[in-house]
Amino acid sequence: MNEANPESAKAIEDAYQQLKSSAESAGYQLNPDIDFTIELIKRLLVNENRYGYSACPCRLASGVKADDLDIICPCDYRDPDLAEYDACYCGLYVSQSVVAGKKAIAPIPERRPPVAQRKNAVPLKTGISSSDRLPVWRCKVCGYLCARGEPPELCPICKAKKERFELFPL
Amino acid sequence: MVGKLVAGKKVVPVMLYDLSTCVWCNKTKKLLGDLGIEYSYEDVDLLNGEEREQIIKIVRKWNPLCSFPTLVIDNKTCIVGFKEEEIRKALQL
Ligand code: SF4
Numbered sequence: 001m002n003e004a005n006p007e008s009a010k011a012i013e014d015a016y017q018q019l020k021s022s023a024e025s026a027g028y029q030l031n032p033d034i035d036f037t038i039e040l041i042k043r044l045l046v047n048e049n050r051y052g053y054s055a056c057p058c059r060l061a062s063g064v065k066a067d068d069l070d071i072i073c074p075c076d077y078r079d080p081d082l083a084e085y086d087a088c089y090c091g092l093y094v095s096q097s098v099v100a101g102k103k104a105i106a107p108i109p110e111r112r113p114p115v116a117q118r119k120n121a122v123p124l125k126t127g128i129s130s131s132d133r134l135p136v137w138r139c140k141v142c143g144y145l146c147a148r149g150e151p152p153e154l155c156p157i158c159k160a161k162k163e164r165f166e167l168f169p170l
Numbered sequence: 171m172v173g174k175l176v177a178g179k180k181v182v183p184v185m186l187y188d189l190s191t192c193v194w195c196n197k198t199k200k201l202l203g204d205l206g207i208e209y210s211y212e213d214v215d216l217l218n219g220e221e222r223e224q225i226i227k228i229v230r231k232w233n234p235l236c237s238f239p240t241l242v243i244d245n246k247t248c249i250v251g252f253k254e255e256e257i258r259k260a261l262q263l
Contacts (some may be wrong), residue, residue: 036193043191057191060215060226060236090193107194107251110237114230 015041027154028074028082029099031091040092044073058090059112070112077111083150096153138168172225173210176203181261182244184209187229190216194252195239201254205263214238 016038020030031037043057055061056071070076078088086095087105097103112118137151138144142158151165173185186202188195190213202209214225226236232248233240241249243260 039193043193046191058189058194058238059192060189060238107253109251110235112235112237114235 012038012042012045015045023093026156027152027159028093029096031087031094031105032099037092040090056090059110067118070118075112079152080149081108081111082153136168136170137165140164140166172228173212175210176208178203178206178208180208181263184244184261185242186211187214187225187232187238187240187242188212189214189238192238197252198239198241198257201252201257205258205261207261207263 016034019041023030031040040057044054047057047061048054051061051063051065051068053065053068054073055068056073056075059071059075061068061071065072074093075088078093081088082093082095085106085108086098086103087093087108089108089110091105094105095103098105134147134149136145136147139151139155139158139160141160141164142155144155144157145168146152151162153162154160155164184202184207186195186198186209188198188211199211212225214222214229217225229238229240230236232242233250235250237250239250239252241257243249243257247260249256249260
């Protein structure tokens with residue numbers, strides 16, 4: 001890396017602890033390989049310094065925030081990748097099975113659409129965006145609702161497991 | 171061939187398009203280094219202006235998603251992502 005890292009070891013450790021506790025309080029898990037995770041956090045800080053926002057370190061940021069909103073960490077692709085591949089694209093967030101050592105992480109194919117497609121993905125005139133077509137899931141334990149491809153691994157509110165979610169009819 | 175050259179044993183032309191901040195790209199560089207072969211690389215995130223556009227065009231030709239690492243071996247095989255076994259096999263090492 002040819003940018004001097006402005007962050008002290010202490011600042012990085014603090015950033016790690018902060019991210020870990022906010023991830024866990026929302027039902028997410030950071031990669032238990034601490035050296036790897038610290039390395040990723042350092043690179044997020046490099047990007048934050050370079051672009052003014054923490055763009056995904058494993059993707060090419062344009063430097064124009066409006067074009068990079070989908071890859072500001074945590075990116076739009078984290079949850080579908082966690083559901084399908086047990087990790088986010090970079091490997092910063094992992095599933096419970098990875099934490100438990102039952103699964104290992106492997107290279108994940110890029111889910112972010114190419115730039116031409118992203119530019120076309122403007123919301124329709126009706127105001128209906130593509131996210132309106134996502135199913136809505138309801139946590140049967142606490143009633144939390146979310147519109148996403150699959151329910152989260154843990155309910156961010158009450159930490160009930162994925163299997164406690166049901167499809168919520170619209 | 172574009173990029174910065176890393177000295178080593180000459181096998182076939184090996185070109186790595188990577189990001190300086192990407193952990194998987196760094197693992198790929200380390201693997202190529204451990205294999206001791208000559209290769210070139212370009213840290214695409216550190217390029218600007220016209221040069222950056224030109225390189226992105228080349229990356230897209232090999233890998234339309236323009237994701238990293240994109241490794242081009244002998245100008246014909248393209249491996250996207252840190253796939254250690256595939257890389258070793260393509261290099262016949
Ligand atoms: S892939 Fe992981 S590290 Fe990269 S932006 Fe998404 S959540 Fe953050």
